[in-house]
Amino acid sequence: MQRVLSAQLPAHVGGTVRIAGWVHRRRLLKSVAFLVVRDAAGLAQVVVTDPAVRAGIEELTEETVVEVTATVVANPAAPAGVELTAPVVRPLGPPAVPPPFDLYRPALTASLPTQLDHAPVALRHRTRSAALRISAAAVGGFRATLDAAGFVEIHTPKVVSSSTESGANVFALDWFGRPAYLAQSPQFYKQLMVGVFERVYEVGPVFRAEPHDTARHLAQYTSLDVELGFLADHRDVMRVLRDVLAGMLAAVADRAAGAVATLGITLPAVPARIPAVDFTEALAIAGAPTDEPDLAPAHERALGEWARREHGSDFLFVTGYPMAKRPFYTHPDPERPAYSNGFDLLFRGVELVTGGQRLHRHADYLAALAARGEPVAPYAGYLDAFRHGMPPHGGFAIGLERFVARLTGAANVREVTAFPRDLHRLTP
Amino acid sequence: MQRVLSAQLPAHVGGTVRIAGWVHRRRLLKSVAFLVVRDAAGLAQVVVTDPAVRAGIEELTEETVVEVTATVVANPAAPAGVELTAPVVRPLGPPAVPPPFDLYRPALTASLPTQLDHAPVALRHRTRSAALRISAAAVGGFRATLDAAGFVEIHTPKVVSSSTESGANVFALDWFGRPAYLAQSPQFYKQLMVGVFERVYEVGPVFRAEPHDTARHLAQYTSLDVELGFLADHRDVMRVLRDVLAGMLAAVADRAAGAVATLGITLPAVPARIPAVDFTEALAIAGAPTDEPDLAPAHERALGEWARREHGSDFLFVTGYPMAKRPFYTHPDPERPAYSNGFDLLFRGVELVTGGQRLHRHADYLAALAARGEPVAPYAGYLDAFRHGMPPHGGFAIGLERFVARLTGAANVREVTAFPRDLHRLTP
Numbered sequence: 001m002q003r004v005l006s007a008q009l010p011a012h013v014g015g016t017v018r019i020a021g022w023v024h025r026r027r028l029l030k031s032v033a034f035l036v037v038r039d040a041a042g043l044a045q046v047v048v049t050d051p052a053v054r055a056g057i058e059e060l061t062e063e064t065v066v067e068v069t070a071t072v073v074a075n076p077a078a079p080a081g082v083e084l085t086a087p088v089v090r091p092l093g094p095p096a097v098p099p100p101f102d103l104y105r106p107a108l109t110a111s112l113p114t115q116l117d118h119a120p121v122a123l124r125h126r127t128r129s130a131a132l133r134i135s136a137a138a139v140g141g142f143r144a145t146l147d148a149a150g151f152v153e154i155h156t157p158k159v160v161s162s163s164t165e166s167g168a169n170v171f172a173l174d175w176f177g178r179p180a181y182l183a184q185s186p187q188f189y190k191q192l193m194v195g196v197f198e199r200v201y202e203v204g205p206v207f208r209a210e211p212h213d214t215a216r217h218l219a220q221y222t223s224l225d226v227e228l229g230f231l232a233d234h235r236d237v238m239r240v241l242r243d244v245l246a247g248m249l250a251a252v253a254d255r256a257a258g259a260v261a262t263l264g265i266t267l268p269a270v271p272a273r274i275p276a277v278d279f280t281e282a283l284a285i286a287g288a289p290t291d292e293p294d295l296a297p298a299h300e301r302a303l304g305e306w307a308r309r310e311h312g313s314d315f316l317f318v319t320g321y322p323m324a325k326r327p328f329y330t331h332p333d334p335e336r337p338a339y340s341n342g343f344d345l346l347f348r349g350v351e352l353v354t355g356g357q358r359l360h361r362h363a364d365y366l367a368a369l370a371a372r373g374e375p376v377a378p379y380a381g382y383l384d385a386f387r388h389g390m391p392p393h394g395g396f397a398i399g400l401e402r403f404v405a406r407l408t409g410a411a412n413v414r415e416v417t418a419f420p421r422d423l424h425r426l427t428p
Numbered sequence: 429m430q431r432v433l434s435a436q437l438p439a440h441v442g443g444t445v446r447i448a449g450w451v452h453r454r455r456l457l458k459s460v461a462f463l464v465v466r467d468a469a470g471l472a473q474v475v476v477t478d479p480a481v482r483a484g485i486e487e488l489t490e491e492t493v494v495e496v497t498a499t500v501v502a503n504p505a506a507p508a509g510v511e512l513t514a515p516v517v518r519p520l521g522p523p524a525v526p527p528p529f530d531l532y533r534p535a536l537t538a539s540l541p542t543q544l545d546h547a548p549v550a551l552r553h554r555t556r557s558a559a560l561r562i563s564a565a566a567v568g569g570f571r572a573t574l575d576a577a578g579f580v581e582i583h584t585p586k587v588v589s590s591s592t593e594s595g596a597n598v599f600a601l602d603w604f605g606r607p608a609y610l611a612q613s614p615q616f617y618k619q620l621m622v623g624v625f626e627r628v629y630e631v632g633p634v635f636r637a638e639p640h641d642t643a644r645h646l647a648q649y650t651s652l653d654v655e656l657g658f659l660a661d662h663r664d665v666m667r668v669l670r671d672v673l674a675g676m677l678a679a680v681a682d683r684a685a686g687a688v689a690t691l692g693i694t695l696p697a698v699p700a701r702i703p704a705v706d707f708t709e710a711l712a713i714a715g716a717p718t719d720e721p722d723l724a725p726a727h728e729r730a731l732g733e734w735a736r737r738e739h740g741s742d743f744l745f746v747t748g749y750p751m752a753k754r755p756f757y758t759h760p761d762p763e764r765p766a767y768s769n770g771f772d773l774l775f776r777g778v779e780l781v782t783g784g785q786r787l788h789r790h791a792d793y794l795a796a797l798a799a800r801g802e803p804v805a806p807y808a809g810y811l812d813a814f815r816h817g818m819p820p821h822g823g824f825a826i827g828l829e830r831f832v833a834r835l836t837g838a839a840n841v842r843e844v845t846a847f848p849r850d851l852h853r854l855t856p
Contacts, residue, residue: 003658020658022817040578040626063817093789096817120620120813129624136581140571150468153564155650155828157847158586158633159599159610161854171587173601173610175647176637176851182587182601189847192548192856196557198468204632205586209604219603222583230431230448361521381856385548389450389491389524400583419585419617423604426589428620428809 001069007041009082012072019044019084020067020092022124023060025104033057035089036104037068038124042258046070046084056089062103063096063121099124112412119419119428130259131416134252135404137259139203141251142224142398145244151226152197156189158182158205162378169209171219182207185397187329188382190227191358194393195385198229203400213423215412216350216402220421226355227395234331234341234357237394238276238317241345241353244398245315246270252407263408268314268348275307276317279339294325295344295351304349319343328368331357331394341394347406355396362386429497435469437510440500447472447512448495448520450552451488453532461485463517464532465496466552470686473511474498484517490531491524491549527552540840547847547856558687559844562680563832565687567631569679570652570826573672579654580625584617586610586633590806597637599647610635613825615757616810618655619786622821623813626657631828641851643840644778644830648849654783655823662759662769662785665822666704666745669773669781672826673743674698680835691836696742696776703735704745707767722753723772723779732777747771756796759785759822769822775834783824790814 001018009017021039033054035046046068048054060066070087099121101110108115108125115122122128143153159175160183171182185206193200206223228240249267252260260267277285283292285306286299295303295318307316320339323332331341342356359365365383369376376383404416414420419428429446437445449467461476463485474496476482488494498512527549529538536543536553543550550556571581587603588611599610614630621628634651656668677695680688688695705713711720713734714727723731723746735744748767751760759769770784787793793811797804804811832844842848847856 020819065817065819092819093817094791097815099816120623121816123621123624132582132624133580135583139581140575143568143571147568152561153567154560154846155563155633157648157849159635159648159849159854171601171603173599175599175854176639178854180854193551193846195548196551196560205583207587211604220585220587363522385856387525388527388549389493389521391448391493391520418582418621421585421587426587426603426606426608428813 003067005041006037006039006044007080009044009072009084010080013074013082014072016069016071017084018067018069021065023062023064023066023096025062026057026060028054028058035060035066035068035087037066038103043079044068044082044084045078046087046089047073048087048089050086053087053089059095060089060091061095062098063124064094065092065096066090067092101125112414116414116420116425117428123418126262128415130256130262131404131408131410132418133256133259134263134408135400135416137252137254137256138248138403138407139222139224139400140255141248142244143201143203144251145247146199146201146226149199149240149243151199151201151228152193154186154190154193154197154200154202155204156183156186156193156202158207161381169211171207171209184208185223186225187327187397188379190225190395191329191390191393192382192385194227194229195388195390198391199227201226211423215414216405218401218413218417218420218422221402221413221417222400224398224400225395226397227393229391229393231357231392231394233392234319234343234355234394237355237357237396238274238319238343241355241396242270242272242274245345248403265408267407270315271311271313274315274317274345275311275313276319276343277303279318279320279322282318293322297350300346300351301349304346307346314348316346317343318346326356328372328374329358329365331359331392345396347403350402350406352403352406353396353398355394357392357394360386360390360392431495433469434465434467434472435508437472437500437512438508441502441510442500444497444499445512446495446497449493451490451492451494451524453490454485454488456482456486463488463496463515465494466531471507472496473506474515474517475501475511475513476515476517478514481515481517487523488517488519489523490526491552492522493520493524494518495520529553540842544842544848544853545856551846554690556843558684558690559832559836559838560846561684561687562691562836563828563844565680565682565684566676566831566835567650567652567828568683569676570672571629571631572679573675574627574629574654577627577668577671579627579629579656580621582614582618582621582625582628582630583632584611584614584621584630586635589809597639599635599637612636613651614653615755615825616807618653618823619757619818619821620810620813622655622657623816623818626819627655629654639851643842644833646829646841646845646848646850649830649841649845650828652826652828653823654825655821657819657821659785659820659822661820662747662771662783662822665783665785665824666702666747666771669783669824670698670702673773676831693836695835698743699739699741702743702745702773703739703741704747704771705731707746707748707750710746721750725778728774728779729777732774735774742776744774745771746774754784756800756802757786757793759787759820773824775831778830778834780831780834781824781826783822785820785822788814788818788820
């Protein structure tokens with residue numbers, strides 16, 4: 001008999017079916033016992049009255065994998081309006097060791113470190129798995145939006161011969177006897193691939209040896225990277241980003257509706273045009289001194305509130321950051337060379353995306369490195385490509401875990417990461 | 429004026445358009461000059477008769493990025509039946525340094541090492557970019573097939589505290605002062621996630637410190653990983669793999685038709701049921717001694733020819749490999765414990781996929797490690813999850829570059845990898 005999923009039971013009322021899943025919960029009342037079985041689609045309630053079957057149920061532990069063959073009966077009081085009666089219950093493995101927390105309670109009460117130590121079972125909790133379903137849907141929407149806009153997916157090296165950005169916070173490794181580093185971003189590679197496909201994206205791991213222990217930093221995270229050529233300036237990049245965010249949220253609403261309901265969250269609307277303020281204007285709105293070179297988290301929070309209040313938007317672009325605070329490959333604003341064609345996107349008062357227009361002329365790269373007193377040699381292989389004709393281009397990167405955390409209201413990115421890696425954590 | 433792509437020109441006959449791209453080729457004849465501009469969609473031919481414009485064209489070098497505003501005229505002899513006349517040509521950057529090989533010739537004549545040294549420009553050649561477009565389309569088809577079948581995409585750690593498989597061929601790194609390793613596969617994590625979602629997949633980099641230099645090994649490659657629970661045995665995995673391959677090839681035909689035409693390749697049909705032979709039968713077909721524990725490349729080639737001849741299939745499953753040659757997590761054939769519920773898929777006589785049913789009981793893992801004389805400690809975090817209830821499960825992994833190489837007829841996987849990493853190569 002073909003297995004059916006719990007969510008399909010309403011279509012089988014009156015019939016005999018086979019389900020399979022984990023023992024989610026048992027309730028042993030005097031005259032009747034209930035066995036709740038969890039599968040990928042949800043929960044199924046099995047009603048047990050036969051004393052012999054009940055004796056078997058009493059020996060089952062939570063999380064034991066079982067198969068149940070039974071009759072589907074309508075019951076408006078049961079989950080999804082159906083329950084299973086007259087069951088034959090067969091374990092598909094030995095009795096499980098129950099996890100150190102109850103998976104059937106509405107919230108996981110164990111501390112975050114305990115959850116992370118027992119990630120393979122903690123992730124079975126509906127709130128933890130819901131966040132990962134939202135994550136998967138968001139990435140699907142990211143790709144679908146870009147595929148439709150003519151972008152090509154790429155896969156780039158995660159081990160490089162020199163550090164991508166600043167030389168700090170890189171993991172070093174031994175590459176067949178040569179020094180090498182884990183890539184902090186696919187920045188240079190996605191730029192080079194603009195020379196091939198004009199428009200590219202990559203979904204992949206990036207590595208930051210961040211020595212601090214915060215609620216929003218991971219040493220490995222999933223970066224959603226985009227780069228496009230033949231643009232006028234950073235505003236073309238911002239338009240693509242707006243559509244990508246709308247596509248990600250539409251996919252979450254469409255493909256992860258159950259997870260959204262489980263978490264009880266409200267998905268933000270993405271305005272047709274996301275409000276944008278210039279950096280100097282942003283300082284004034286946030287009440288920051290006019291000579292601040294960057295926005296502090298408190299400023300970002302104030303700007304988030306302002307965007308909500310003045311524009312009814314959860315999203316806000318801040319453009320024209322000072323060049324001093326942006327990486328060397330950033331294109332300056334031609335009208336105000338001390339300011340950049342770079343932007344950040346704030347989502348509910350937190351920086352979610354960094355992007356901008358990049359330099360595209362070889363000579364400009366040499367000048368930018370010289371102005372910063374940085375050597376050319378570590379970037380030689382990358383820079384060489386700019387001698388062979390590169391169009392004006394730009395792009396952005398979204399941190400997936402940070403996006404999902406902000407969307408789901410998680411206080412810590414680790415709550416929405418299956419197996420986080422950080423200063424302290426290398427297992428499981 | 430909005431930029432149009434070369435492929436859109438036939439819709440603008442009689443109009444004035446703006447195109448942009450790279451100087452692909454110039455032909456300077458006596459009375460007329462031709463400028464061929466390459467963009468993401470293909471080529472556009474610009475006809476130059478004005479002496480002043482011609483003087484500008486004569487100074488352009490190949491690969492310089494230009495913008496051309498001109499009139500679209502039908503000409504059956506030109507690419508796509510149109511050409512551009514009365515052009516205004518404007519460089520979008522300084523004159524490019526021409527690459528060390530001609531990108532406009534039908535084939536790249538430079539040696540593979542030269543191509544790889546100059547990858548950012550070599551990849552602009554139509555044959556190299558076509559292979560990467562096929563790769564992107566194949567991955568899209570992989571995901572679409574699995575999304576439709578209820579699989580959830582996951583992202584797992586690429587840095588682990590102990591080596592995944594055998595301890596050999598791993599890259600070591602320093603993780604905040606602790607020893608760590610690059611993940612050789614997401615094997616354990618995808619198994620653990622079966623406990624959460626039942627059906628999962630991941631597309632991501634894997635790392636093998638292979639000390640040998642062959643045409644089919646890379647030190648980093650893209651692994652397409654699948655794992656599913658609640659199966660009867662490995663044949664359920666093979667059915668999913670069959671559908672995934674069909675989905676990948678359908679996506680290549682659909683989304684990368686131009687690339688397929690560029691390379692002049694024929695896409696294989698995936699039989700509704702891929703032929704399968706047992707390992708012992710495979711040895712006989714290949715003319716190998718009956719006590720061989722594994723198939724050598726020559727045997728695989730012979731089997732590929734046999735499958736083509738006897739079944740008209742480019743694909744062949746070999747099932748029931750001896751347990752001795754499979755990893756410790758492999759599930760034995762319950763009827764013949766010396767043989768496994770593991771399989772390989774040969775594609776045109778080369779091993780493309782390895783898969784099978786895995787052990788799902790904690791006690792079986794302990795016994796399997798003991799039987800091999802392997803310690804439990806390095807796997808403790810992984811094995812612990814199997815005490816908490818895991819269903820019968822299995823899966824497979826497809827090496828993306830190997831798949832694309834076999835599909836396109838590339839002699840070396842490096843020809844279909846943007847920036848390969850191997851024993852010798854860590855740049856660009």
